[in-house]
Amino acid sequence: MDMALEIAVAAIKIFIVLNVVQLVVAYTIYVERKVIAHAQMRLGPMRVGWHGLLQPIADGLKLFLKEDIIPDKADRIVFVLAPVMVLVPAFVVYAVLPFSATFYITQINIGLFFILAISSLGVFGIVMAGWASNSKYSLLGALRSAAQMLSYEIFLGFSVIGPLMLAGSMNLQEIVHAQSDVWFVFYQPIAFIVFFIAAMAETNRAPFDLPEAETELVAGFHTEYSGMKFAFFFLAEYANMFVVSTVGIVLFFGGWEGPDFIPLPGFVWYVLKLSVFMFVFIWLRATLPRYRYDQLMRVGWKFMFPLVMLNIFLTGFLKYLFL
Amino acid sequence: MELYFFYMFSGGMIITSLLMITRANVIHAALLLVLTFFFLAGIFVLAGAEFLAAVQILLYAGGIMVLYLFSIMLMNVEVAVRMRQWHRQGVVVFVAAVLLGLEIWAVLKGVEFPAAKQWEWSLGATPGNVEALGAVLYTKFLFPFEVASILLLAAMIGAIVLAKRTIER
Numbered sequence: 055m056d057m058a059l060e061i062a063v064a065a066i067k068i069f070i071v072l073n074v075v076q077l078v079v080a081y082t083i084y085v086e087r088k089v090i091a092h093a094q095m096r097l098g099p100m101r102v103g104w105h106g107l108l109q110p111i112a113d114g115l116k117l118f119l120k121e122d123i124i125p126d127k128a129d130r131i132v133f134v135l136a137p138v139m140v141l142v143p144a145f146v147v148y149a150v151l152p153f154s155a156t157f158y159i160t161q162i163n164i165g166l167f168f169i170l171a172i173s174s175l176g177v178f179g180i181v182m183a184g185w186a187s188n189s190k191y192s193l194l195g196a197l198r199s200a201a202q203m204l205s206y207e208i209f210l211g212f213s214v215i216g217p218l219m220l221a222g223s224m225n226l227q228e229i230v231h232a233q234s235d236v237w238f239v240f241y242q243p244i245a246f247i248v249f250f251i252a253a254m255a256e257t258n259r260a261p262f263d264l265p266e267a268e269t270e271l272v273a274g275f276h277t278e279y280s281g282m283k284f285a286f287f288f289l290a291e292y293a294n295m296f297v298v299s300t301v302g303i304v305l306f307f308g309g310w311e312g313p314d315f316i317p318l319p320g321f322v323w324y325v326l327k328l329s330v331f332m333f334v335f336i337w338l339r340a341t342l343p344r345y346r347y348d349q350l351m352r353v354g355w356k357f358m359f360p361l362v363m364l365n366i367f368l369t370g371f372l373k374y375l376f377l
Numbered sequence: 378m379e380l381y382f383f384y385m386f387s388g389g390m391i392i393t394s395l396l397m398i399t400r401a402n403v404i405h406a407a408l409l410l411v412l413t414f415f416f417l418a419g420i421f422v423l424a425g426a427e428f429l430a431a432v433q434i435l436l437y438a439g440g441i442m443v444l445y446l447f448s449i450m451l452m453n454v455e456v457a458v459r460m461r462q463w464h465r466q467g468v469v470v471f472v473a474a475v476l477l478g479l480e481i482w483a484v485l486k487g488v489e490f491p492a493a494k495q496w497e498w499s500l501g502a503t504p505g506n507v508e509a510l511g512a513v514l515y516t517k518f519l520f521p522f523e524v525a526s527i528l529l530l531a532a533m534i535g536a537i538v539l540a541k542r543t544i545e546r
Contacts (some may be wrong), residue, residue, distance in 0.1 A: 087546055132404065164507060171431040174439025178411065185404060185450050193450065200447045204440065226505055327485065 067159050071148050080110035086336045091338035114285070120282040125187060132186035137279065139146040139287035140179030143172050144293040151300050152226045152311045154320035165226040166218065169301060170211055173256070176294065177203040180275050187278035195274025198264050198347060205354045206255035206262075209248055212362040217305040218244035218368045230309030233252070239306040244365040246306045248358050253298035255350070257291060260339035264347060299331035300324075386419040403449050407442060414438045428510055 084099065084106070091098030099106030124133055150165045152158045162168060177200055184196020219222065220241060221232040232238075239246050255262040264274075276287045303309055307327055310320035347351070390413055397409035414437050421430035514522050 059390075129402075129404075132408070162427065164431055167428070167431045167435070171439065174435055175437070176445055178408075178446075181450070182408070182444050185446075197447065197450065200443055204443055207439070269516040 055122075060215040064159060064168070068149075071153075071159065072145065074146065075145070075293060075296065076289065078296070079289055080114060082287070082292055082332060083113070084110045085332075086339075088099075089333070089336045090340045091341060093337075094162060102219070113162065117281060120281040121282060123278075125189070125278050127188045127304060128278065129186040132182050134283075136179050136183035136186055137283040137290075137337050139182055140176055140290040141293075143175040143179075143288045144290040144297065147172050147297050148293075151297065151299065152230060152304065154325055155227075157321065158227070161225060161227055162221070163225050166214060166224045166229070166301070166305075169297070170207075170214070173294065173297065174203075174207055176290065179287075183279065184275040187275075188312060190280055191273075192275050195277070199258065199265075199275060201254060202258075202262065202264060202350060203352065206252045207363055209354060209358045210252035210256055212359075212366065213245045213249040213252060214301075214305055216242045216365050219366075219373060226298045226304050226309070229304055230311055233308040234311055239307060242369070244361055244363070245369075246302075248362045248365070249306070251353075251358065253302060254335070254338070255354075257294045257298055259291075259295065259335055261342040261345050264345060264350060286318045293333060295332065296328070299328055299335070302331060303327045383420065386416045390420070395516055403452075404446065407445050407449060411438050411442050428507055450451065451541070504514040 088098040102112045103109040117228055147169050149159045150168055180199045181196045184192040217238045220238055221229040291366040311325040312318055312323035393409050393412045397406045400406040418430040418433045
């Protein structure tokens with residue numbers, strides 16, 4: 055009976071997390087449109103509801119009712135599977151994210167490694183989408199995306215090693231506990247900068263949104279997609295943004311723990327930190343121009359890679375000397 | 378419970394690998410190979426080696442297979458699909474398969490499958506634990522570990538030399 059109860063509790067938690075994430079994604083898109091609009095001296099969505107507050111729901115309905123087109127020359131099976139392949143890894147990762155001291159779906163002792171492994175699968179969906187569409191624009195977008203995500207995954211993986219060495223565990227809750235005195239961002243500033251840049255590239259956000267560069271490639275890998283399948287790609291992009299932000303918060307900003315002198319519950323701290331992260335993502339999109347492809351690769355391999363290696367070496371050296 | 382999962386994963390592995398070698402479309406074959414890796418990772422988890430399972434997915438599925446797809450996507454798959462996959466080697470293949478089958482049967486005939494052996498460097502109460510793996514890798518198996526890294530370094534330098542020559546030309 056115990057096992058049935060456990061499964062029921064887990065199922066309820068999964069249900070809550072999935073639905074909340076989808077709703078939050080819809081409203082993040084609304085916030086993004088508003089922030090970018092104001093950055094460009096516009097008003098943004100204003101028509102549906104007070105200051106356009108119902109706009110995400112209207113958009114969702116529109117996408118849901120749109121005709122779902124599968125191109126004649128497309129590889130049907132792969133074309134249909136691609137959006138699923140993007141969305142599933144993005145949501146599976148939520149299984150190990152710690153939202154507060156008590157609210158999480160599960161804890162495993164390779165938590166961080168699990169996140170890296172699963173999120174490395176998202177690129178498959180993009181590559182499949184680009185190839186199955188049987189269109190030049192899609193294929194070019196997919197190729198760019200595969201190269202970009204593979205390279206930046208390496209920097210992302212190496213940048214988390216520094217905080218891991220300090221925490222001495224891959225369990226995300228234990229990493230949070232290890233930072234109850236000082237946030238790791240003060241010990242690991244280089245790692246944080248590399249992590250943040252790599253995270254932006256991994257989620258295909260501006261200034262690294264080359265796979266969907268609309269000025270050159272129409273819409274990159276999802277040019278041929280419409281309706282709900284297009285919405286899946288959108289949903290996965292924002293779900294991934296939440297994941298990398300949460301990992302950044304856990305590794306460098308003390309997770310759901312806040313300073314002791316302000317008594318707020320852990321979940322509130324988590325939401326506050328997450329909001330800051332998301333705002334910075336949106337802010338950078340409104341500010342920075344897109345990288346060129348060769349610039350992207352040069353910055354990655356010739357600047358960030360040596361930097362992150364140096365960081366691992368320095369962390370090990372200083373830890374050996376002082377701890 | 379674990380036995381059911383084992384049959385699920387191993388059955389899935391056999392089905393996906395059979396499908397993989399019978400596809401004419403190379404991209405489909407590559408994607409099915411990824412699926413096979415997933416089932417293999419599942420078996421690793423059942424064996425208590427969750428670190429190995431994560432490495433399996435991160436490196437093979439997330440890294441190497443993406444590079445495979447990357448190069449396959451650049452070729453014209455439709456021509457390959459329309460080509461007739463026949464190399465007039467049926468007889469040779471049949472003889473080889475029968476011989477291999479006999480060999481496997483001869484080897485496995487007399488073997489009694491023992492209970493899982495408990496190694497002296499057992500990973501302890503929490504198997505697959507990262508700390509335990511690191512400790513074993515840097516003490517007991519330090520030499521093979523270093524040999525493997527030197528091999529990889531040599532391969533990397535070789536690749537750079539080869540790539541550089543074509544650029545200069």
